Amino acid sequence: MMEERTASFGIGQVIHHRLFNYRGVIFDVDPDFKGTEEWFQKNVEAGSPTKEEPWYHVLIDQDGRVAYVAERNLEAEETVEPVEHPLLENFFTGFAGDHYQARQTLN
Structure with missing residues (x-):
């Protein structure tokens, strides 16, 4: 039986990245890592995040880039x-007030 994961943050929530000190807003959530093995090996150091925790798609404030965190x-x-x-x-x-209102999606 698979362990059910609950994300601590939600779509539209403004967050702060602990390590890279940027603000952003979450626009999507994956219950676990959905990227490629190549990306994971290149971007995640040993002892860092695992694939089994929630991962977030983030629009970085005043930057124009997107992060997967x-x-x-x-x-x-x-x-x-x-x-x-x-x-x-x-x-x-x-x-x-304190979060963004998500557009309606079809899925």
Whole structure:
């Protein structure tokens, strides 16, 4: 029987990366690592995140890049300010107080 995982962060939540000190907003969540083995070996150091924890797709604030981040490297962002990213409108309809409102999806 597979262990059920619960993500600690949700879509539209503004987060802070513990190691790389950037803010961002989550636009998708994977219950476990969904990237390639090659990417994992290239980007994850030994003793770092595992493939078995939730992984998040993040729009990096004031950067224009997208990150794929393991849960253990994230924490809730204390600053309740909007994120600036050119792809925000692709995923969200607006900022509502402390989080983004996700666009409707078909799946």
